[in-house]
Amino acid sequence: MTNNRLVALAASVAAAAFLACPAAVQAGGQFNAALIASNCAVCHGPGGNSAGFTPSLDKLTKEEIADNLRKFRSGEKPSTIMRRFAKGFSDAQVDAIAAQLGK
Amino acid sequence: MSKHSATRNTRREFLQLVGAAGVVSALTLTGRVSLAGSSGRVVVVGGGFGGATAARYVKKFDPGIDVTLIEPNIEYVTCPFSNAVLGGIREMTAITHAYKGLSKAGVKVLHDSVSAVDPVKKTLATKGGDSIAYDRLIMSPGVDFRFEDVPGYDEAATRMVPHAWKAGQQTVNLRRQLMAMDDGGLVIIASPGNPFRCPPGPYERASLIAYYLKHNKPRSKLLLLDAKSKFSKMPLFLEGWAIHYKNIEWVAGDKGGEVIEVDAKNRVAITDFDKHKAAVFNFIPPQKAGAIAHGAGLTDKSGWCPVDFSTFESTIHKGIHVIGDAAIVTGMPKSGNAANSQAKACAVAVAALLKGDEPTTPMTSNTCYSLITPEYGISVTAVWTASPDGYKKNSGGVSPKGQDAAFRKLEATYARGWYANISRDIWG
Ligand SMILES: Cc1cc2nc3c(=O)[nH]c(=O)nc-3n(C[C@H](O)[C@H](O)[C@H](O)COP(=O)(O)OP(=O)(O)OC[C@H]3O[C@@H](n4cnc5c(N)ncnc54)[C@H](O)[C@@H]3O)c2cc1C
Numbered sequence: 001m002t003n004n005r006l007v008a009l010a011a012s013v014a015a016a017a018f019l020a021c022p023a024a025v026q027a028g029g030q031f032n033a034a035l036i037a038s039n040c041a042v043c044h045g046p047g048g049n050s051a052g053f054t055p056s057l058d059k060l061t062k063e064e065i066a067d068n069l070r071k072f073r074s075g076e077k078p079s080t081i082m083r084r085f086a087k088g089f090s091d092a093q094v095d096a097i098a099a100q101l102g103k
Numbered sequence: 104m105s106k107h108s109a110t111r112n113t114r115r116e117f118l119q120l121v122g123a124a125g126v127v128s129a130l131t132l133t134g135r136v137s138l139a140g141s142s143g144r145v146v147v148v149g150g151g152f153g154g155a156t157a158a159r160y161v162k163k164f165d166p167g168i169d170v171t172l173i174e175p176n177i178e179y180v181t182c183p184f185s186n187a188v189l190g191g192i193r194e195m196t197a198i199t200h201a202y203k204g205l206s207k208a209g210v211k212v213l214h215d216s217v218s219a220v221d222p223v224k225k226t227l228a229t230k231g232g233d234s235i236a237y238d239r240l241i242m243s244p245g246v247d248f249r250f251e252d253v254p255g256y257d258e259a260a261t262r263m264v265p266h267a268w269k270a271g272q273q274t275v276n277l278r279r280q281l282m283a284m285d286d287g288g289l290v291i292i293a294s295p296g297n298p299f300r301c302p303p304g305p306y307e308r309a310s311l312i313a314y315y316l317k318h319n320k321p322r323s324k325l326l327l328l329d330a331k332s333k334f335s336k337m338p339l340f341l342e343g344w345a346i347h348y349k350n351i352e353w354v355a356g357d358k359g360g361e362v363i364e365v366d367a368k369n370r371v372a373i374t375d376f377d378k379h380k381a382a383v384f385n386f387i388p389p390q391k392a393g394a395i396a397h398g399a400g401l402t403d404k405s406g407w408c409p410v411d412f413s414t415f416e417s418t419i420h421k422g423i424h425v426i427g428d429a430a431i432v433t434g435m436p437k438s439g440n441a442a443n444s445q446a447k448a449c450a451v452a453v454a455a456l457l458k459g460d461e462p463t464t465p466m467t468s469n470t471c472y473s474l475i476t477p478e479y480g481i482s483v484t485a486v487w488t489a490s491p492d493g494y495k496k497n498s499g500g501v502s503p504k505g506q507d508a509a510f511r512k513l514e515a516t517y518a519r520g521w522y523a524n525i526s527r528d529i530w531g
Contacts, residue, residue, distance in 0.1 A: 032463045038160065038447045039468045042440055042525040043517070051527055053520030080502070080514050081470065081484055088486025088498035
């Protein structure tokens with residue numbers, strides 16, 4: 001069920017980004033937010049529920065996730081790896097990923 | 104014996120499942136709406152990093168799709184963290200995974216080996232004698248070795264001179280040889296030219312074997328003979344070795360490091376200029392796509408499989424997708440994490456294609472952590488977007504040089520986090 005919701009959300013987020021944010025679309029093209037967010041699982045665990053060592057994301061709100069990603073990206077929040085990783089995402093992508101994973 | 108009958112039982116159960124699925128599609132054909140929402144049949148070959156991820160994620164992205172995973176082994180032993188086993192800091196059981204989690208996720212798991220693929224009829228044959236039809240096939244068979252390129256090295260030679268580049272019995276063999284070796288014995292690792300599975304792998308292996316030697320065989324040395332003159336995360340490895348290991352000597356390709364012949368019986372590595380006799384000799388052979396990719400006619404002259412970058416569909420045979428080490432994915436390395444990320448992108452594309460939708464432009468990512476000691480980790484990471492000529496990097500890079508011990512320790516901890524979580528993402 002969660003997964004159906006994820007796929008539906010992905011489609012609608014991509015569509016919303018497409019309609020509301022022509023600049024982001026020009027910059028990044030159409031993207032699948034569920035796909036991008038699925039790649040966070042390798043370090044943060046399925047659905048952001050980590051087995052340990054790496055922080056869990058499943059207790060964070062979407063605002064907190066987006067805020068963290070932006071702060072990692074700018075370097076305002078220090079990190080070992082998240083800066084190198086988060087710099088790969090546009091603002092529209094950061095918000096769409098956060099919408100996928102956030103509470 | 105019991106193993107054999109277990110396999111047969113699994114096959115029988117499987118045939119029952121296939122029978123049921125057959126009925127469902129027959130009903131659909133006669134115009135009745137199937138409750139399963141049957142939107143096609145996907146078969147995945149290979150239950151490693153790429154294949155097991157693909158099977159799980161096709162099901163996740165579209166639960167109506169009938170997904171079958173074919174893998175000969177009852178358990179999968181990961182190459183990631185097998186270097187830690189060689190270094191004596193992890194047990195084999197901690198890198199071994201069963202397929203129960205995938206069955207629970209709704210994937211039909213068949214323990215058999217694919218012996219032939221017919222891309223026109225869209226069927227495949229298994230060693231066990233089954234013929235299986237698919238709408239779309241995803242292949243992730245990993246690598247095989249180019250024994251034909253190295254005089255003196257073949258399947259039989261791998262007992263004396265293990266490659267340990269597919270984890271399992273080979274890992275155990277190399278570990279036992281290291282433990283049995285006298286203090287003072289020379290360990291040789293031979294590293295191949297590009298491209299090969301896991302670019303930082305030979306250097307992590309050198310590090311963790313050097314760690315074992317330093318603490319257990321202090322008079323022993325490790326000679327790393329290399330076909331290359333540059334390697335992945337090289338400045339970071341050299342920095343870490345300068346701090347921790349006086350027992351590693353690296354010979355670059357342009358200094359005659361390439362091993363061109365193996366004398367397995369005497370454990371001798373032969374280069375253009377020298378013969379080096381080892382007490383333990385780990386030869387990492389040059390590689391090519393797994394045998395079934397060749398058998399199915401999916402490879403080009405390079406020995407690897409060309410694919411469309413947004414769907415991973417073979418550019419040779421329509422309806423067959425190739426991911427992971429076997430595929431040519433320009434821009435991305437051959438790694439477990441890359442295979443996992445490609446599998447997810449491929450799953451999205453396959454689900455869309457089966458529905459008749461236009462696939463979106465995928466983004467992928469990869470991180471390879473390496474341990475230099477149990478408490479000293481380094482990483483390389485990247486995020487990519489697909490383009491018609493390969494994967495274009497959005498961001499990424501290696502860990503910064505000159506960091507303190509606390510930073511390296513954090514990355515060693517996060518390396519363990521990566522392993523625990525990617526394993527659950529795939530087999531959990
Ligand atoms: C020492 C070492 C360390 C590594 N460390 C890391 C690391 O830290 N991080 C990382 O990301 N990567 C690492 N890797 C790389 C990683 O192991 C590979 O890139 C990854 O396994 C590739 O996945 P794959 O699905 O392409 O192939 P594999 O994982 O090899 O899976 C292939 C599967 O296909 C099956 N198969 C083959 N032929 C058939 C057939 N005919 N029918 C049915 N099934 C078949 C095989 O049994 C196997 O299970 C390391 C590799 C090595 C050697």
